[in-house]
Amino acid sequence: AQTVTQSQPEMSVQEAETVTLSCTYDTSESDYYLFWYKQPPSRQMILVIRQEAYKQQNATENRFSVNFQKAAKSFSLKISDSQLGDAAMYFCAYRSLRNTPLVFGKGTRLSVIA
Amino acid sequence: ETGVTQTPRHLVMGMTNKKSLKCEQHLGHNAMYWYKQSAKKPLELMFVYNFKEQTENNSVPSRFSPECPNSSHLFLHLHTLQPEDSALYLCASSRTRRTTDTQYFGPGTRLTVL
Numbered sequence: 001a002q003t004v005t006q007s008q009p010e011m012s013v014q015e016a017e018t019v020t021l022s023c024t025y026d027t028s029e030s031d032y033y034l035f036w037y038k039q040p041p042s043r044q045m046i047l048v049i050r051q052e053a054y055k056q057q058n059a060t061e062n063r064f065s066v067n068f069q070k071a072a073k074s075f076s077l078k079i080s081d082s083q084l085g086d087a088a089m090y091f092c093a094y095r096s097l098r099n100t101p102l103v104f105g106k107g108t109r110l111s112v113i114a
Numbered sequence: 115e116t117g118v119t120q121t122p123r124h125l126v127m128g129m130t131n132k133k134s135l136k137c138e139q140h141l142g143h144n145a146m147y148w149y150k151q152s153a154k155k156p157l158e159l160m161f162v163y164n165f166k167e168q169t170e171n172n173s174v175p176s177r178f179s180p181e182c183p184n185s186s187h188l189f190l191h192l193h194t195l196q197p198e199d200s201a202l203y204l205c206a207s208s209r210t211r212r213t214t215d216t217q218y219f220g221p222g223t224r225l226t227v228l
Contacts, residue, residue, distance in 0.1 A: 032213075043202065043221050044115070044116055044221040046219070047217075050216070091157070096213065097213050098213075099213050101159040101162070101172070102157075102159065103156070105156060106154065
């Protein structure tokens with residue numbers, strides 16, 4: 001069974017600085033998608049970024065980028081120029097291309113310090 | 115806003131009550147999902163509906179009864195719940211069940227069972 005591990009329950013970053021959230025996963029499959037979701041205090045979870053495992057190039061969305069290391073089964077999220085609105089729970093998730101359910105990690109709570 | 119709404123946002127009920135959670139999506143999607151989010155645990159998929167047909171029941175107790183009258187609406191009927199069922203219940207939708215289709219989440223219903 002696939003598992004997703006987020007080893008940092010809480011992180012903090014100074015406004016305008018850069019922070020990296022860690023995620024590792026376990027799978028025997030070769031084709032899959034990885035996701036980072038953000039859940040602000042208002043609770044509506046939104047997709048931040050996603051990565052297709054067959055693509056070697058790391059995905060980037062504005063200030064958000066990932067470091068995808070397929071061999072190491074690592075998928076970290078880098079937030080550059082952190083803003084107060086980035087404060088939220090961040091969930092890493094995995095889904096195989098066989099349309100099996102999304103598998104989520106336990107989340108990392110990110111605080112942004114003004 | 116993600117285009118997925120949930121009502122009520124908060125619900126307190128006794129163990130003998132019967133209540134229903136409602137989810138509505140305005141995105142023209144064909145797949146809808148119920149998730150349970152408990153403290154300190156990863157999100158757990160409960161049910162999946164695709165074109166109004168239930169395609170997945172993740173070993174959920176029968177005191178939770180889903181209903182999908184059309185592709186835009188999803189209900190979760192609750193009866194004789196236990197205190198351990200207290201959690202945030204999230205609804206999500208996607209264009210299809212395929213992994214490549216992003217899931218959009220609602221804001222959730224915070225359920226407390228007394």
